[in-house]
Amino acid sequence: MQTQAVIDYIVNWMKEYAERARVKGFVVGVSGGIDSAVVSVLAAKTGLDVLLLEMPIRQKADQVNRAQAHIADLQSRFTNVRGMSVDLTPTFEQFEQTVASSGSEEDVRRLALANSRSRLRMLTLYYYGQTNGLLVAGTGNKVEDFGVGFFTKYGDGGVDISPIADLLKSQVYTLAKELAVIQSIQEAVPTDGLWDSDRTDEQQMGASYPELEWAMSVADSHTPADFEGREREVLEIYLRLNRAMQHKIQPIPVCKIPPEWLA
CATH class of the missing domain: 3.40.50.620 (HUPs)
Incomplete structure (x- = not known):
């Protein structure tokens, strides 16, 4: 860098x-x-x-x-x-x-x-x-x-x-x-x-930042099945957390009313 x-x-x-x-x-x-x-x-x-x-x-x-x-x-x-x-x-x-x-x-x-x-x-x-x-x-x-x-x-x-x-x-x-x-x-x-209480980021997420950075770099091209041991576990953790956080970064859902009902 x-x-x-x-x-x-x-x-x-x-x-x-x-x-x-x-x-x-x-x-x-x-x-x-x-x-x-x-x-x-x-x-x-x-x-x-x-x-x-x-x-x-x-x-x-x-x-x-x-x-x-x-x-x-x-x-x-x-x-x-x-x-x-x-x-x-x-x-x-x-x-x-x-x-x-x-x-x-x-x-x-x-x-x-x-x-x-x-x-x-x-x-x-x-x-x-x-x-x-x-x-x-x-x-x-x-x-x-x-x-x-x-x-x-x-x-x-x-x-x-x-x-x-x-x-x-x-x-x-x-x-x-x-x-x-x-x-x-x-x-x-x-x-x-x-x-x-003392809760580190790693304790809360279940993985360290270097591990999560690795998982983020491979998540689009691999599945947990491509790995074994700790790597598989970390990728599973990353994907679970990533799925759960989508509501935080996606636009707020808007209920779109059919236009003819509003005329």
Whole structure:
């Protein structure tokens, strides 16, 4: 990969898009993970106004520390970067209490609440985006956004632009190194940070990002029957997740009424 050329291209694309949209810059939700770190550096390099939001909801200390260290690092490197911490824990816990008696199975309820955390962050990003004249910059990569759907519909999937959605996770790590993202983030185990317990991305999906990248590269030309052992298992995982995520990326179904009934 021509790393610097890719960086320059994304930065120019972001800047030109913002200028055409007549906005001041970008707001980015910073989690302490690699994707949001890379997007926030790319946004900073546009020279436009950048607001970095850390939005903890009962967050683990290491995630909070990485996010705050990253914000401090970017503020020391770029004069156009501002940082804020908005503690959403009280708001989320009030919501959690309000919907507690839903009658759902406990595992289903836990997943719904995990996704609610992401949707609450989306609301917060758009609030600060609108009040500051900023676009919400998405942080999803290609595997998550178009391969396995590892994002929340109308949560972290609710954005104005997606700067790194055409990059594989491994390529995001390559950019992170070139962009001098702090080492603690480069070395952190990927997690979505939506659970009270420690759940890594790999534990939730059943496969690592390198494995899923391989599966994504062969899915159009092979079936699980073409492989054995772990490769067959990984491709089966990928295809199952890919089928399940189609509702997240396909246009919203519209009920088309026969024209003669509307005359």
